[in-house]
Amino acid sequence: MKTTIRVLTGIAAAALISTSASAGTLADVKAKGFVQCGVSQGLPGFSNPDESGNWTGLDVDMCRAIAAAVLRDASKVKYSPLSAKERFTALQSGEVDVLSRNTTWTLVRDTALGLNFAGVNYYDGQGFMVRKDSGIKNAKELGGASVCVNIGTTTELNMADFFRANSLEYKPVVFEKADEVVAAYDSGRCDVYTTDQSGLAAQRIKLKNPNDHMILPDVISKEPLGPVVRHGDDQWFDVVKWTLYAMLEAEEYGVNSQNVASLKGSKSPVIKRLLGVEGDLGKNLGLDSEWAFRIIQQVGNYGESFERNVGPNTTLQLPRGVNNLWNKGGLMYPMPVR
Amino acid sequence: MAAETKHAAMPAKPPIWNDPRYRAIFFQILVLGAVIGGSVYLVNNTITNLEKRGIASGFGFLERTAGFSISLSLIEYSEEMSYGRAFLVSVINTIMISVIGVFFATILGFIVGIARLSSNWLISKIAAVYIEILRNIPLLLQIFFWYFAMLGALPGPKQSVVVFDLFFLNKRGMYSPKPIFEDGFSLIVIAFILAVVAVIFVARWARKRQDETGEQFHTVYVSLGILAGLPLVAAIITGFPLSWDYPALKGFNFKGGLEMIPEFVGLLIALVMYTASYIAEIVRAGIMAVSHGQTEAAYSVGLKPGPTLRLVIIPQALRVIIPPLTSQYLNLTKNSSLAAAIAYPDLVLVFAGTALMQTGQAVEIIGMTMAVYLTLSLLISGFMNWYNQKMALVER
Numbered sequence: 239m240k241t242t243i244r245v246l247t248g249i250a251a252a253a254l255i256s257t258s259a260s261a262g263t264l265a266d267v268k269a270k271g272f273v274q275c276g277v278s279q280g281l282p283g284f285s286n287p288d289e290s291g292n293w294t295g296l297d298v299d300m301c302r303a304i305a306a307a308v309l310r311d312a313s314k315v316k317y318s319p320l321s322a323k324e325r326f327t328a329l330q331s332g333e334v335d336v337l338s339r340n341t342t343w344t345l346v347r348d349t350a351l352g353l354n355f356a357g358v359n360y361y362d363g364q365g366f367m368v369r370k371d372s373g374i375k376n377a378k379e380l381g382g383a384s385v386c387v388n389i390g391t392t393t394e395l396n397m398a399d400f401f402r403a404n405s406l407e408y409k410p411v412v413f414e415k416a417d418e419v420v421a422a423y424d425s426g427r428c429d430v431y432t433t434d435q436s437g438l439a440a441q442r443i444k445l446k447n448p449n450d451h452m453i454l455p456d457v458i459s460k461e462p463l464g465p466v467v468r469h470g471d472d473q474w475f476d477v478v479k480w481t482l483y484a485m486l487e488a489e490e491y492g493v494n495s496q497n498v499a500s501l502k503g504s505k506s507p508v509i510k511r512l513l514g515v516e517g518d519l520g521k522n523l524g525l526d527s528e529w530a531f532r533i534i535q536q537v538g539n540y541g542e543s544f545e546r547n548v549g550p551n552t553t554l555q556l557p558r559g560v561n562n563l564w565n566k567g568g569l570m571y572p573m574p575v576r
Numbered sequence: 577m578a579a580e581t582k583h584a585a586m587p588a589k590p591p592i593w594n595d596p597r598y599r600a601i602f603f604q605i606l607v608l609g610a611v612i613g614g615s616v617y618l619v620n621n622t623i624t625n626l627e628k629r630g631i632a633s634g635f636g637f638l639e640r641t642a643g644f645s646i647s648l649s650l651i652e653y654s655e656e657m658s659y660g661r662a663f664l665v666s667v668i669n670t671i672m673i674s675v676i677g678v679f680f681a682t683i684l685g686f687i688v689g690i691a692r693l694s695s696n697w698l699i700s701k702i703a704a705v706y707i708e709i710l711r712n713i714p715l716l717l718q719i720f721f722w723y724f725a726m727l728g729a730l731p732g733p734k735q736s737v738v739v740f741d742l743f744f745l746n747k748r749g750m751y752s753p754k755p756i757f758e759d760g761f762s763l764i765v766i767a768f769i770l771a772v773v774a775v776i777f778v779a780r781w782a783r784k785r786q787d788e789t790g791e792q793f794h795t796v797y798v799s800l801g802i803l804a805g806l807p808l809v810a811a812i813i814t815g816f817p818l819s820w821d822y823p824a825l826k827g828f829n830f831k832g833g834l835e836m837i838p839e840f841v842g843l844l845i846a847l848v849m850y851t852a853s854y855i856a857e858i859v860r861a862g863i864m865a866v867s868h869g870q871t872e873a874a875y876s877v878g879l880k881p882g883p884t885l886r887l888v889i890i891p892q893a894l895r896v897i898i899p900p901l902t903s904q905y906l907n908l909t910k911n912s913s914l915a916a917a918i919a920y921p922d923l924v925l926v927f928a929g930t931a932l933m934q935t936g937q938a939v940e941i942i943g944m945t946m947a948v949y950l951t952l953s954l955l956i957s958g959f960m961n962w963y964n965q966k967m968a969l970v971e972r
């Protein structure tokens with residue numbers, strides 16, 4: 239029902255917003271003094287409220303970095319927890335300024351939904367989780383299974399593709415909220431729970447006995463997850479895009495939250511430019527020269543964010559893998575900040 | 577003389593802009609114009625804004641391949657079929673839960689409503705507690721409760737509850753043998769239709785005879801006999817053209833047979849229990865609205881309590897009951913859209929959910945979804961109004 243209301247507001251917004259160009263999101267955000275960030279309803283490691291109710295996670299760090307760059311204060315973020323189904327309408331209708339919620343970059347979302355993906359902050363792929371005592375060792379043995387899944391996800395579609403391509407039968411059990419998917423799978427309604435591998439690692443923690451379950455080795459899709467903005471606001475698009483690149487560039491050049499202040503005196507022209515000591519790159523983004531300095535100081539570089547939220551030392555224990563920098567065997571390749 | 581006085585008393589005809597009739601029409605046209613103008617502006621603006629943001633529009637998507645499976649479908653459906661087909665499947669699922677829900681909610685509601693009025697203290701109090709509890713807990717919570725309670729209680733597929741090796745019950749659903757109709761089965765169907773027609777005639781004849789002679793006829797037994805007998809004869813003649821598809825455990829789950837998914841059962845129980853609590857109160861109010869003198873009069877002409885309720889009280893109470901009952905039916909139908917919360921593949925989950933997410937065509941899809949609920953609601957109230965009028969005519 240809430241979703242329907244959201245969709246209706248979206249339509250109403252589309253109907254009422256005057257056709258003349260509204261002020262850009264960047265100006266809006268500066269004026270209201272906070273970034274309204276669309277996150278998940280609770281996915282450990284990515285966007286999840288901690289015991290004291292503060293949002294943490296890799297996706298949350300993205301929101302915080304944007305606030306640090308634009309508003310000089312990483313804490314100036316308001317969070318809107320969104321289900322997979324609600325998220326795009328919330329962004330389209332202007333309810334949130336940016337969506338940073340384990341969202342896969344696909345052609346349809348990029349085009350038909352009127353959105354723009356500002357980059358990839360986690361390269362993922364879809365996997366399956368089963369009970370260990372089911373004896374299943376790989377995805378090809380899943381014929382006839384009941385599969386619990388979240389509505390409005392790429393997961394739902396990939397799963398259909400996978401079973402169709404392998405001529406396997408399956409029964410989708412589709413829920414609107416992630417909590418219900420987990421509860422239904424945990425209660426034994428489904429043989430399989432499928433979503434992004436990172437999502438499985440995160441949701442597994444919520445099960446009654448996480449050790450009774452295992453994630454199958456098969457990865458059946460590409461799930462490049464990243465922050466999303468509305469189509470047609472290039473300035474805001476640039477801000478979000480370069481916020482992500484700045485975090486990656488910082489890691490690549492060894493700048494982190496600990497050494498960023500001292501590195502202002504660095505001899506490296508790249509670091510000087512990044513930290514705004516030389517030149518004024520921020521102006522091109524509509525920001526001041528210290529935008530990236532603040533991101534690194536207040537939030538950290540990408541590697542720090544990864545280790546803090548999802549890395550091997552966290553409950554998720556995700557390896558860096560393809561999410562390492564390009565020069566360390568991964569796919570993360572920031573465009574040159576110059 | 578009289579006419580003259582009257583004429584003299586009449587005020588002069590007011591000018592047209594002061595004539596209330598013309599004025600009313602003028603303002604109505606004005607409002608209508610504003611509404612139409614406003615709508616045109618909104619629609620136009622929506623289209624322009626959607627275009628500007630590059631959001632797709634149009635109904636072409638209905639013919640495109642849907643690509644997703646649906647866990648429950650009364651008509652043939654597979655991933656290769658179109659969004660239009662998926663729409664149809666989901667509409668049928670919504671209608672199915674609504675119709676079955678209305679059916680059981682009515683029965684349960686009448687039973688509880690009558691129990692509430694029972695002179696037996698215990699029965700009456702049990703009914704009262706039922707009504708108070710169920711009416712005062714949000715429906716969504718009740719849906720979750722029944723669904724997850726059921727899932728918790730049921731065994732896994734390998735430990736299914738088995739009845740006569742024919743019925744199986746587990747967390748994946750309830751499985752029963754499915755009838756397979758072979759050649760010649762249509763004859764049995766025809767025999768059944770004939771039996772129904774015959775029963776209608778018998779009932780009419782019996783009523784007429786009772787009106788004329790006062791003699792009662794065992795309509796119920798004779799009707800049951802006809803309904804069972806005719807198809808049976810047809811079945812014997814055609815040599816029982818019916819076989820069964822039995823469910824069997826294959827791999828993870830049962831295959832074959834008829835399947836009833838737990839989402840359907842959970843949603844049905846919740847909708848029925850919840851709506852029945854309202855219907856019970858409506859029934860109670862309706863019965864109490866019939867004056868007690870009616871009961872006493874019925875007793876004094878020698879009717880027993882059962883027939884008194886059935887022949888005297890209920891028909892009169894129905895007139896009070898039907899209008900609010902209609903709105904409960906509408907509520908149940910609309911409430912069925914909470915299905916999405918527990919994965920029952922109704923219109924909201926499949927079409928306004930999965931299909932909307934995949935196509936991004938919110939305007940068209942939400943529009944169609946609203947149109948379906950509106951149509952269903954209008955059909956229900958149309959039918960109930962007709963029934964109400966029919967009942968009202970009986971009044972003497």
Ligand SMILES: N[C@@H](CCC(=O)N[C@@H](CS)C(=O)NCC(=O)O)C(=O)O
Nearest residue numbers: 278279280322341342391392416437
């Ligand atoms: N990456 C996929 C799936 C994203 C998704 O919504 N996954 C679910 C299942 S892990 C989730 O994050 N749920 C958390 C929530 O809804 O709060 C997509 O973009 O469609």
